[in-house]
Amino acid sequence: MSEAARVVVGVSGGVDSSVAALLLRDAGVDVTGLFMQNWADDGSGECRAEEDRRDAVAVCGALGIPIRFRDFSREYWDGVFRHFLDEYAAGRTPNPDVLCNREIKFKHFLDAARELGADAIATGHYARVDHDGRVFRLLRAIDRGKDQSYFLHQLGQAQLSATRFPLGELRKDAVRALAAEHGLRTAEKKDSTGICFIGERDFREFLSRYLPAKTGEMRTPDGARIGEHPGVFYFTLGQREGLNIGGVRGRPQAPWFVVGKDVERNLLYVDQGHDSPWLQSRSLRSAAAHWVAGAPPAARFSCTAQTRYRQPDEACEVEVLGDGGLSVRFARPQRAVTPGQSVVLYDGDNCLGGAVIASTDAPVPETNPA
Incomplete structure (x- = not known):
């Protein structure tokens, strides 16, 4: 992809996407911002979409780049929120950020960008993409404390070949410094936390x-x-x-x-x-796995894994089962491995892929009394 390529950057009204757009513009890229509305205002007064929209408009104006708008709230409801409710109703704990990236930001957003004539998309995620001569690889960000590859593990070759992560080589303090240096109104804006459609509410x-x-x-x-x-x-x-x-x-x-x-x-x-023994497990089974490269590295292999965001690397042995699911055995007991969450596999900084956790070998209350 040439430096003159046309790139649509997802501008969320936060500091990360603001600096992603800034870096692309300064690299001579033909940049357009696109603001996505993923959640319809439910009348609670907790939705920050309008505030974020104003900030996105102001940032694009300051950078001198055009901005477009798309409402993906229906797609979000059908592709993310219904699954979120179904999982909670079944007693599992889903991770909507993983599904949002797969279904909205790197599917509907990518389609919208192509409709606008873009060659690629960019976001403010902390991650990196490279090509090893054979496949595109999803790599952890330089800032491990902010790395978001865990939430991006469902991406594949089609998405990565058309994606840029301008912040992958930067630390968060450097990102805020760049925003302040260029007078962007999002420089000191608080990062959003928690599940996007819940916000700060109970x-x-x-x-x-x-x-x-x-x-x-x-x-x-x-x-x-x-x-x-x-x-x-x-x-x-x-x-x-x-x-x-x-x-x-x-x-x-x-x-x-x-x-x-x-x-x-x-x-x-x-x-x-x-560290109750009832929370400890040494192995898990998963639903069918997704592989960033399109296929697993082997039918059986050793790697590291995370079963939650920002968890330290945990050594494990992985077996790919006949149904595409995984059997993962850890080198040491793991606390509170939770069905519905994702197990994400790594070879060093290279994210191999991952899957939704289906079950673990933790003891089951009342069937195996303490």
Whole structure:
């Protein structure tokens, strides 16, 4: 791709996409900004889309580049949010950012960019793309604390061949310094956190609008009743917050953590101790895996893995099963490996791909009493 190529950059109204556009412009690229609206205002007053839109317009104006707009809220609802609700209803904990990247930012956004005559797209993600002479590779960013390859592992050759990540070689402090140096209004803007369509609002209140839940029993792994929960949908493995368990007679003064859920019986299982044995697993099974290169490196291989964002590398052995799923065995026990989340595989900085976690070998409450 030549330096004169036409590139559409996804401008979100944040500092990262602002600097991505700046860097492309200064490299002599023909740049157009595109602002995506992925969530329709639900009347809660929590949606920042209009504020972000104004900031995106201001940044593109300051950079002297055109800006276009697309509403992908229907596609987001059908391709991301319905899956999000279905997974929570089944007792799993989905990761909508992974699906959003696959279904919206590197599918519908890429299609829209091509309709505008672009040769490539760019985003403010912290990741890198290179070509090793055979395939395009998705690499971790230089700033490991900000690396987002975990959320991008569902991308393939078609997407990577048409994608630029201008921030992949930069650290976050350098990105903010560049924004300030060029007078961009997003230089000090706070990064968005959490799930994009929930924003800063209370997660439990938001989810209750779509998945009405009922109270049920909280039990220890061996079945002793500890209290009540407001709905199993609201909790995930390893969670401590929101349990509201006071002093329990005969139990030590130690924090409680979620160690299991039974959606059918509306039971939430809790145990004391951050490293409770009920949260430990050595292996997992996954749904069918996606491979960045188009195929796995081998039927069996060694690599490292992450089962959650910003987790340190964990050594593991991987077997590709007949149905395309994975059997992953770790070199040491892992805490709170959660069905519905993603296991993402790496060879050094090279992201090989990943899959949705289906099950683990962690003990199951009440079927294997402590």
